[in-house]
Amino acid sequence: YHVFYYMLAAASPEQRKRLRLDTQGTQADGESTGAAAYNYTSKGELEAPGIDDIAGWAGVSEQLRVIGYSEEDQLSIFALLAAVLALGNVEFDASEEGAEDERGHGQIAASSRSAAEIAADLLEIDAKQLEAKLTTRVL
Numbered sequence: 001y002h003v004f005y006y007m008l009a010a011a012s013p014e015q016r017k018r019l020r021l022d023t024q025g026t027q028a029d030g031e032s033t034g035a036a037a038y039n040y041t042s043k044g045e046l047e048a049p050g051i052d053d054i055a056g057w058a059g060v061s062e063q064l065r066v067i068g069y070s071e072e073d074q075l076s077i078f079a080l081l082a083a084v085l086a087l088g089n090v091e092f093d094a095s096e097e098g099a100e101d102e103r104g105h106g107q108i109a110a111s112s113r114s115a116a117e118i119a120a121d122l123l124e125i126d127a128k129q130l131e132a133k134l135t136t137r138v139l
Helices: 002-010 013-018 053-066 071-088 110-123 127-135
Strands: none
Touching (some): 002 053, 002 071
């Protein structure tokens, strides 16, 4: 679970851009809000006492390299982690009116549509297909 905090605290500017981390939480001064921008990481303490997120991130990257993952492979893994964070920010329209479209599918709330689009981009899938899978009940 700490890997999310590691990534948010210590990913390089290039990684942050590729993983779309800065697009989901920036303050007025342009600084990233980090863990506070995501539902999955903002519910408790944003920094764990005694845990060095920067060293932890470097350790994760190094251990992945040691076992044979290239930088591109690592970026794919990190994109999956970033997609999980983005999906955690997706909310659904639960209002009585407009909660389902003409096919009986639910809808992603307009306020979190960008989070779903970011997740789809990171997962390299079509955003409309992701929305359909997230909002269609299967019995």
